[in-house]
Amino acid sequence: MAIITFLSDFGESDHYVSAVKAKILSANSGINIVDISHKISTCDIAHAAYVTKAVFHDFPKGTIHIIAVNSIGQIGDKYIAAELDGHYFITTDNGLLGLISDQEPREQVELTLEDTTTTFPAKQVFAPAAAKLASGSKLKSLGTPLSRIKRMLGRHLKANKRQISGNIIRVDHYGNLITNIDKTTFDILSKDKKFTIHFSRETVNRVNNSLNQVDAGDVFSIFNDQGLLEIGINQGIASELLGLEYDSPVIINFEE
Numbered sequence: 616m617a618i619i620t621f622l623s624d625f626g627e628s629d630h631y632v633s634a635v636k637a638k639i640l641s642a643n644s645g646i647n648i649v650d651i652s653h654k655i656s657t658c659d660i661a662h663a664a665y666v667t668k669a670v671f672h673d674f675p676k677g678t679i680h681i682i683a684v685n686s687i688g689q690i691g692d693k694y695i696a697a698e699l700d701g702h703y704f705i706t707t708d709n710g711l712l713g714l715i716s717d718q719e720p721r722e723q724v725e726l727t728l729e730d731t732t733t734t735f736p737a738k739q740v741f742a743p744a745a746a747k748l749a750s751g752s753k754l755k756s757l758g759t760p761l762s763r764i765k766r767m768l769g770r771h772l773k774a775n776k777r778q779i780s781g782n783i784i785r786v787d788h789y790g791n792l793i794t795n796i797d798k799t800t801f802d803i804l805s806k807d808k809k810f811t812i813h814f815s816r817e818t819v820n821r822v823n824n825s826l827n828q829v830d831a832g833d834v835f836s837i838f839n840d841q842g843l844l845e846i847g848i849n850q851g852i853a854s855e856l857l858g859l860e861y862d863s864p865v866i867i868n869f870e871e
Contacts (some may be wrong), residue, residue, distance in 0.1 A: 617749035618674060619645075622651040622667060623683040623737065624658060635683070635737045642746035649674075658685035660767070661725070661861070664714030665785045667708035669841055671715070676701040679745050688833075694740045695764060696757050697723040697747070703748055705741045713766025724758035744803055770795055770862070774804060779867040781844070783859060790852030794865045796844040809870040814846060815857045815858060 619639060624633040632653050639646055651670060656662045663684035671680055680702060688707040695708045697720035704712060705726070712720065733739045744757050772781040772795050781796040790812070800810050801822075812819045820834050822844075826835045831850040834857075839845045846865070847853045854860060 617645075617649050617809045618649060618676060618678045619745050619749055619771065620651050620671070620674060620871050621653075621654065621681045621683070622663060622681070623653045624655040624663070624685065625653050625683065625737075626705075627653055631737070634735070635681070635739065635742050638738050638742035639749075641744045642743065643750045646746065646749045651680075655684050659683060660711050661714065661769075662708055662785070664711050664767075664769070666710075668715040671702055674702070678702070679703040679705065679748050681741045681745050682706040682711060683741060684711070686736045686741070687734075692765075693761070694728070694736055694755055695723060695725040695761065696726055696744055697752055697764065697773070698732075703754065705745050706747075707761045708764050710765040710767030712764060720764065722754050723761045724754060724763055727757040745759065772796055772800065774800055776804065777869055777871065779804060781865050781867075782867060783861055783863045784843075786854045786859075786861060790854040791845055791847035792853050792857070792859050792863075793839065794844045794846070795852075795865065796865060798838040798842040798844075800839070800865070804869060805867075811868050812844075812846075813866045813868065814863070815859050817857060 634762050639648060653668055663682055686707050688709050688761060693708040696705045697712060699720045700839055726740055734799055742817055746788055770782045772779060781794045783792045784795045785793040787793060811824060817834060819834055821836045821839050825836060829835045830848050834848055836846050848856055
């Protein structure tokens with residue numbers, strides 16, 4: 616059974632989410648639609664990219680992902696479909712795909728519009744295209760081939776034998792601080808070395824296996840399910856208590 620995932624900044628108090636689903640199911644009632652989130656911060660492409668990157672690989676290859684965040688876009692932005700890492704993405708050409716993967720799409724098209732103007736592209740453009748893909752149409756049949764799409768570049772960590780310098784890339788629902796420091800890099804550089812993690816005015820010198828290894832109110836640091844360093848306060852809101860936010864620096868120093 617074909618799977619379409621749906622992520623948006625529509626919220627849950629209006630008809631927008633249901634209208635998109637109705638459009639898909641009217642074309643093919645056998646499609647399985649999975650909601651990822653509709654509480655993405657309004658027009659927040661970085662938030663949308665973070666959530667998409669965190670979960671899309673968990674779906675089977677061939678899954679179709681509708682990403683309707685800032686979907687109207689800027690003047691001149693196209694509506695596109697692309698095959699990337701074995702998955703299909705339908706979204707606005709706003710640079711988001713560059714944030715979820717370093718790979719170039721294997722194929723990409725500008726979606727054909729039935730009308731030259733649209734006030735609701737998720738319903739009028741994305742939904743029909745997704746339904747066609749899920750029903751067996753080829754990507755190239757959905758529009759005109761594109762030689763390139765916009766690609767935003769996310770923050771990349773800097774690392775050497777003495778230091779890893781990263782940034783907070785997401786403050787989650789709990790106020791925990793997720794960084795772009797990955798476990799693979801940390802394991803290579805920290806082998807047989809003592810280290811200190813610096814953030815705000817705080818320092819810690821260990822990585823916990825679980826947040827409940829520290830008492831309530833104490834700071835923890837763990838590598839989460841994505842393999843990214845996450846900093847928080849057990850039963851507290853770290854972003855508020857530590858005064859940290861998106862893009863704040865986090866540095867790990869290693870002793871020689």
